Amino acid sequence: MDYGLLSSIIHAILVASTPLVFAGLGALIQERAGVLNLGIEGLMIVGALAGFATALAGYPLLMSVLAAALAGALLASIFAVLVLRLYANPVATGLALTLFGLGLAALAGSQYVGQAAPQVDTWAIPVLHHLPVIGHALFSHDPLVYLSILMAFVIWWFLKKSRAGLILRAVGENHTSAHALGFSVRGIRFLAITSGGALAAIGGSYLTLVQTPLFVEGMTAGRGWIALALVVFASWRPFRVIAGAYLFGSVTILQLHSQAFGISIPAQWLSMLPYIVTIVALVLISARGEKGLAAPGSLGKIFRVSR
Amino acid sequence: MRGLLSKVLAVSAAVLLAACSDSEQTASQATDKKEGQIKAGFIYVGPVSDGGWTYEHNQGRLAVEEAYGDKVVTTFVESVSEGPDAERVLSQMANDGADIIFTTSFGFMNPTIKVAEQFPNVKFEHATGFKRADNVATYSSRFYEGRHVLGLIAGKMTKTNTVGYIASFPIPEVVRGINAAYLAAKSVNPNIQFKVIWVSSWFDPGKEADAAKALIDQGADILMQHTDSPAAMQIAEQRGIYAFGQASDMAAFGPTAQLTAIIDDWSPYYIERVGALIDGQWASTDTWGGFNTGMVALAPYGQAVPQDVREMADAAKLAISEGRLHPFTGPINKQDGSVWLKAGETADDGTLLGMDFYVEGIEGSLPSSN
Numbered sequence: 001m002d003y004g005l006l007s008s009i010i011h012a013i014l015v016a017s018t019p020l021v022f023a024g025l026g027a028l029i030q031e032r033a034g035v036l037n038l039g040i041e042g043l044m045i046v047g048a049l050a051g052f053a054t055a056l057a058g059y060p061l062l063m064s065v066l067a068a069a070l071a072g073a074l075l076a077s078i079f080a081v082l083v084l085r086l087y088a089n090p091v092a093t094g095l096a097l098t099l100f101g102l103g104l105a106a107l108a109g110s111q112y113v114g115q116a117a118p119q120v121d122t123w124a125i126p127v128l129h130h131l132p133v134i135g136h137a138l139f140s141h142d143p144l145v146y147l148s149i150l151m152a153f154v155i156w157w158f159l160k161k162s163r164a165g166l167i168l169r170a171v172g173e174n175h176t177s178a179h180a181l182g183f184s185v186r187g188i189r190f191l192a193i194t195s196g197g198a199l200a201a202i203g204g205s206y207l208t209l210v211q212t213p214l215f216v217e218g219m220t221a222g223r224g225w226i227a228l229a230l231v232v233f234a235s236w237r238p239f240r241v242i243a244g245a246y247l248f249g250s251v252t253i254l255q256l257h258s259q260a261f262g263i264s265i266p267a268q269w270l271s272m273l274p275y276i277v278t279i280v281a282l283v284l285i286s287a288r289g290e291k292g293l294a295a296p297g298s299l300g301k302i303f304r305v306s307r
Numbered sequence: 308m309r310g311l312l313s314k315v316l317a318v319s320a321a322v323l324l325a326a327c328s329d330s331e332q333t334a335s336q337a338t339d340k341k342e343g344q345i346k347a348g349f350i351y352v353g354p355v356s357d358g359g360w361t362y363e364h365n366q367g368r369l370a371v372e373e374a375y376g377d378k379v380v381t382t383f384v385e386s387v388s389e390g391p392d393a394e395r396v397l398s399q400m401a402n403d404g405a406d407i408i409f410t411t412s413f414g415f416m417n418p419t420i421k422v423a424e425q426f427p428n429v430k431f432e433h434a435t436g437f438k439r440a441d442n443v444a445t446y447s448s449r450f451y452e453g454r455h456v457l458g459l460i461a462g463k464m465t466k467t468n469t470v471g472y473i474a475s476f477p478i479p480e481v482v483r484g485i486n487a488a489y490l491a492a493k494s495v496n497p498n499i500q501f502k503v504i505w506v507s508s509w510f511d512p513g514k515e516a517d518a519a520k521a522l523i524d525q526g527a528d529i530l531m532q533h534t535d536s537p538a539a540m541q542i543a544e545q546r547g548i549y550a551f552g553q554a555s556d557m558a559a560f561g562p563t564a565q566l567t568a569i570i571d572d573w574s575p576y577y578i579e580r581v582g583a584l585i586d587g588q589w590a591s592t593d594t595w596g597g598f599n600t601g602m603v604a605l606a607p608y609g610q611a612v613p614q615d616v617r618e619m620a621d622a623a624k625l626a627i628s629e630g631r632l633h634p635f636t637g638p639i640n641k642q643d644g645s646v647w648l649k650a651g652e653t654a655d656d657g658t659l660l661g662m663d664f665y666v667e668g669i670e671g672s673l674p675s676s677n
Contacts, residue, residue, distance in 0.1 A: 005524055005525065008520075008524035009521075009524065012517065012520050012521065012524070016513075016517055106354070110356055113356035113358060114356070114358050114559060115559070116541060116559065116560050119545060207512075207513060211513055211516055212512045212513055212515075212516040212536075212538040212541060212542075213541060214512065214536075214537060214538065214541060214560065216354065216356060216357060216358070216510075216512060216536060217354050217356065217386075218354065218386070218510075219511075219512050219513065221508075221511045221512075221513060221514070223513075252514075252517065253517060253521065256504050256506075256517055256518050256521040257521045257524075257525065259503070259504045259505060259521075259671070260471070260502040260503075260504055260521050260522055260525045260527075261525070262502070262670045262671040263671075
């Protein structure tokens with residue numbers, strides 16, 4: 001095995017997986033608060049456009065990412081108002097959010113088609129990036145790759161260790177009890193939806209800022225749906241979201257490499273492989289029963305203040 | 308009661324939103340035709356803004372408007388998926404009074420034939436297919452002529468002797484392109500090797516970029532593509548290697564990377580066919596135009612292409628358009644070693660249109676298309 005190639009493959013896997021990590025974490029934080037948001041795909045593409053437009057206007061990476069996050073939070077707040085205040089059906093509203101986001105980005109993005117964003121600098125980690133093989137593979141990436149991993153740590157700490165995280169989980173597990181204890185179910189869910197929307201949008205912006213610095217409509221190509229499946233796959237745990245995203249990224253990249261090596265598996269099978277892996281993982285997890293699934297108790301249920 | 312009401316409201320809101328943002332978009336210009344006008348419809352597989360295949364078809368549509376002014380109105384539907392949905396879009400277009408409909412992707416073949424049976428008075432034009440009827444004509448371009456020139460340039464300019472090829476679906480059109488490019492490259496560089504990745508999509512920039520990276524990581528220093536987005540060109544630019552644009556000039560995405568690009572120019576054909584309909588001369592024909600008709604063109608050479616390579620490419624282009632050179636001239640064996648063309652023999656159009664085999668020397672096997 002050629003170590004240079006191995007290193008490049010791992011590098012490519014991390015890049016291909018990063019949008020899924022952000023989007024998966026964005027979906028996770030909402031679902032842990034009991035909100036099922038099927039609008040991840042729409043949030044991603046709007047983030048992709050907002051980040052791209054900002055980068056094209058000459059702003060630095062940080063501003064582009066913030067712009068994407070803001071756009072995602074704004075779009076998600078529409079969903080939040082519809083679902084939390086107007087008691088709209090979350091499934092239908094989430095689907096509408098996806099369609100709306102795709103259409104909005106296509107409309108607003110038509111003027112950006114055919115332009116290329118400036119390349120993002122890599123942040124090689126001192127010392128470590130000189131290591132053989134893993135130096136290039138793991139420690140010489142763009143800042144967003146590190147940020148995605150950092151976000152998983154932050155979310156893990158928040159859910160597991162902080163009081164605010166405990167409250168958020170309580171709202172997700174049983175919103176009636178949380179309400180009875182005096183917590184603002186709607187307020188907490190609003191924050192979860194907007195911050196989750198911001199994360200999903202950052203995931204989308206990774207596509208247009210780093211992976212392929214161009215914008216065309218529909219370029220998220222179903223990644224938002226994969227992110228939703230990842231959360232179930234990860235049984236609602238942040239580190240498992242990372243693991244799932246990297247697994248998915250690996251299958252995607254390895255099937256391309258196996259073709260270039262001349263290994264003859266029908267192309268259609270290779271394209272199906274990542275999705276088959278997801279389905280198999282879902283089956284294995286649900287085979288472990290309710291305990292294994294560990295879905296938040298109030299997930300997707302409409303909360304009404306009873307008087 | 309309140310619960311039911313809110314559900315109804317939510318669902319209707321959702322449907323409303325969905326309707327507003329339906330991913331297919333119809334042209335917004337006035338599509339009602341006046342008396343004596345011809346209405347020309349176009350259906351596209353990708354978005355008009357793809358910067359490649361669909362973009363060039365839309366340029367052709369605009370050229371028709373330009374050429375005939377008040378005599379025609381045009382309409383289009385973009386991002387139509389290949390399959391049953393295409394039938395619905397086609398029927399709707401025919402019902403809305405279209406006189407001629409151009410269906411611009413291989414996968415629209417069966418829907419076109421089916422809808423054409425139901426609307427015998429509407430003329431249909433299907434791109435890159437092989438099924439015709441009294442009111443269905445077919446047209447395509449001999450892109451393989453362009454691929455031949457690309458192959459020559461690639462063979463001369465590669466340093467690693469490895470060309471990476473990003474392919475979409477194993478249909479004759481794509482297979483023909485790979486074979487033509489490979490044979491040409493091999494003729495000037497006996498050590499050439501082609502690595503082919505099938506991405507099973509015409510348009511997925513993320514996946515095309517990943518495929519480009521995989522090919523470069525495995526040693527390719529020149530990329531060719533038969534997919535529609537400029538993602539691979541961009542990766543080539545980033546990595547400091549070379550690539551060929553597809554369907555459209557992609558120099559904006561790879562100012563130093565682009566060696567040249569095959570440009571599809573549908574305008575002459577579309578203008579001719581709509582003109583024939585206006586004059587009442589339209590008939591079901593099969594058109595396959597190459598360099599000689601202007602339907603296949605090459606973008607200006609990139610700075611990296613040396614003078615001797617430019618001269619060789621220009622000479623090949625001229626020879627092809629004058630009919631002195633056929634990119635598929637024997638001796639050529641199929642991949643399994645069996646003889647396809649004997650020395651001096653040239654391929655007939657029938658075999659080329661149904662091409663489902665690699666030529667000898669290409670590694671890997673062709674994925675089955677069904």
